[in-house]
Amino acid sequence: MQDATRIPADDGLPAAPDHRSEGLDGLITPPLSRRGFVMTSLMTGLTLATTRVEAQVIHTDTAGIEAGEVRIPAGDGPMPGYRAMPDGQGPFPVILVIEEIFGVHDYIKDICRRLAKAGYCAVAPELYARQGDLSRMTDVKEIVRDVISKTPDDQWIADLDATVVWAGSASKGDLGRLGVMGWCRGGRGVWLYAAHRRDLKAAVAWYGPVTGERTAIQPRTAGDVAAEINAPLLALYGAADTGIPVASVEEARDKAKAAGKSVELVVFPDAPHGFHADYRPSYRKEAAEAGWSRALGFLTANGVG
Template sequence: MTRFTRRNFIVMSTLAAGFALCARPISSQTIFTDREGLIAGEVKIPVSDGKIPAYRAMPDTGSDFPVVLVVQEIFGVHEHIQDVCRRFAKLGYLAIAPEMYARQGDVSQMTEIQEIIEKVVSKVPDEQVMADLDATLTWAETSSQGNLDKVGITGFCWGGRVVWLYAAHNPQVKAGVAWYGRLVGESTELTPQHPVDIAESLTVPILGLYGGQDDLIPLDTVEQMRDRLDAGNSDSEIVVYPDAPHGFHADYRPTYREEVARDAWQKLLVWFEQYGVV
């Protein structure tokens, strides 16, 4: 079992401002959600070995908010992920995106995806991610009027994989939506399981949103996951948009497909309502 101690915990002090360098240039289609009527900004989440930064957005009045964990892309909790949190907050949710790479490094200033993978992402243990998300939920209840009887999770790309795994880890989650997350992979000390490995035992309903033209997530792995889910006991479903590439929801990138992204977002909202995350 991996251990995390203050001795080896060097946390970034703040979240990245704006968009990650690797994600630029930024598309003219980029959506910006304002902060009117919201409490939105950086917070610190106490974890077992220190504190990690997170972006929190919630209505500025009320309490007992349904909670949505928003799990970052490979680029970290940059402006796009923060905007997704504000979109949820505008709908009455408490949305929190903890920085999952806080111990391993700051990817916001890296310009190459391979550098991000080799220097940071490849060093992030699933055990750490699960524990930090647990800590985020605890903080949501004690510090932001979150209702832990109404917990949802969503994540994109790197975070899409995490959605499946966290739903298996914490049955307190009522429902999840995974956007084009990797489903299969090699079992290692840091990543002992992948979504396909837990699919049959999964009980939390997950909606998987994938693109038929995704050059990172082969369709045969999507079908493999669907078969495993069908053999299990959850109400999980997978939707494939035939003409959509990887990153079709990322409105700041050339991969953005507005019509598909809007349809998928509506499916997410219906999914959360159907399973009590509202």
């Protein structure tokens, strides 16, 4: 494997543009609070917080690509992340990869490598690095209570913006071809980021919740911002997902369409939540492969390719 370039905090790159107020009135709660990073590097292996079926795990090699851990300049220091991109001069279209609640572990890293094989510069920043060390956490309820619920939306949105700046200036990224893809909680993030980022070309949300509790630091749901998305969005959901009723996603889609926005909803029969997560018992190979094919085609059709 080739080592990815590591970028120090004081590399002199320009600060991320302040897109936080664009298109998300009511979502951002200034001032943006920062604190030190708890995680200074990514975890090794798969998450410890859920049942794993390692015999079915997909592993994508690094032939023809450059892949590895990187440091992304953020407002308060270097943020750990994973970047994969094709060998060559570029520039390459950029895909922001938004993790599940379990951190940037081997599954998320492999997704970046799969995208690199498809011609993309894929970057997955560790968006929960300030809130807790996900490499050591084994209890899903603890992760939700102590990490997920305490991560302000304005914080991770600003971190994604910083990642975009870094991808364009240090990673051969073509920011004129910018997309975002996320899974589970990251799927929620896709809806919110699509409502925030005006230069986004395409967004793909894998079974992200569209409803949920509103708090002072997480004041709006994905459904709340559906009418404000700035890019076509592909929504990939499972009919057997007991936590996300298809009707709630249909409502968000219809809200977006009523506002003149583009949302394509694909529901896979009998697929549960997490059907793309090949390391978990929820994995459904046929639905995962079909969803991946639809996602890549959607990106290309909308100018990210």
